Amino acid sequence: MTFEEQFIDIYKNNITRPGADKLLNYLLSDSCDFFTAPCSTRFHGSYEGGLVEHSVNVYHCLKAYLERTRVTEEYGLQCNDETIAITSLLHDLCKINFYTVDYRNAKNSRGEWEKVPYYTINDTLPYGHGEKSVYIISGFMRLSREEAFAIRYHMGFSGTEEKNTVSKAFEMFPLSLALSIADMEATFFIEGSDNR
Numbered sequence: 540m541t542f543e544e545q546f547i548d549i550y551k552n553n554i555t556r557p558g559a560d561k562l563l564n565y566l567l568s569d570s571c572d573f574f575t576a577p578c579s580t581r582f583h584g585s586y587e588g589g590l591v592e593h594s595v596n597v598y599h600c601l602k603a604y605l606e607r608t609r610v611t612e613e614y615g616l617q618c619n620d621e622t623i624a625i626t627s628l629l630h631d632l633c634k635i636n637f638y639t640v641d642y643r644n645a646k647n648s649r650g651e652w653e654k655v656p657y658y659t660i661n662d663t664l665p666y667g668h669g670e671k672s673v674y675i676i677s678g679f680m681r682l683s684r685e686e687a688f689a690i691r692y693h694m695g696f697s698g699t700e701e702k703n704t705v706s707k708a709f710e711m712f713p714l715s716l717a718l719s720i721a722d723m724e725a726t727f728f729i730e731g732s733d734n735r
Contacts, residue, residue: 542592543574546628549598553624558680565679566635573635580638580658583730590634596729598627601721616713625682626689626718633671637662669693688712695719 540548550563566573578584578593601623610616639661642654666674669691676682676690692708692715709716 542588542595545595546574546591549595549624550628553620554628555621556680562629562676562679571635573632576634576636577638577658578631578634578730580660583726585658589730590631593725593730594628594631596725597630597718597721598624600724600729601627601718604717604721604724610717614713616717618714622683622686622714625676626686626693626714627721629676630669630672630690630693630718630722632675633666633668635675685712685714689714689718691715693718693722695723697723 547563547567550559554563565571574591575587576590577586578589584590584593604610605616605618605623637660638658640656641659642656644652645655647653664671672690673682673687677687682690688708689712692705692712695709695716696702696705709719
């Protein structure tokens, strides 16, 4: 099963709130590049389809994290399947229609110069990272406060946010920390440059 097929299957089987069908239709539309977009310009998922692959990876990482006995019994963190799917699959919607292909000169294996494609950023909606994802999702369906904070702060301490704000969000909404951990696990352990 491709990552696109996995995404659609997980989405349809778990996300059923009003507006979910309209959001999925948008993701599948010609005006959206979600299923073909890279996840970054040169780091994890910097290839066609990297964004959907990353989203599915984060889903599996978050689900596994939330199933840990320590998380459920000692921390008391429990989320329903819809919340897990929404936060993990949709946390990076901010990267929709965000990257474009450009060309630069590079030497090939014979030492000759040639034009090679690479991804560059073309941010037509400069609304931040996590907050932009929340904004896009909210145009289609309502998020709970916990879901919105988890998506907003999924970058954790690696983002540009004020560190005290991140700490407070993690303290108030533990799913924020869980999603951040899942995002980092997918980024560095599953999708790291040596793992493709």
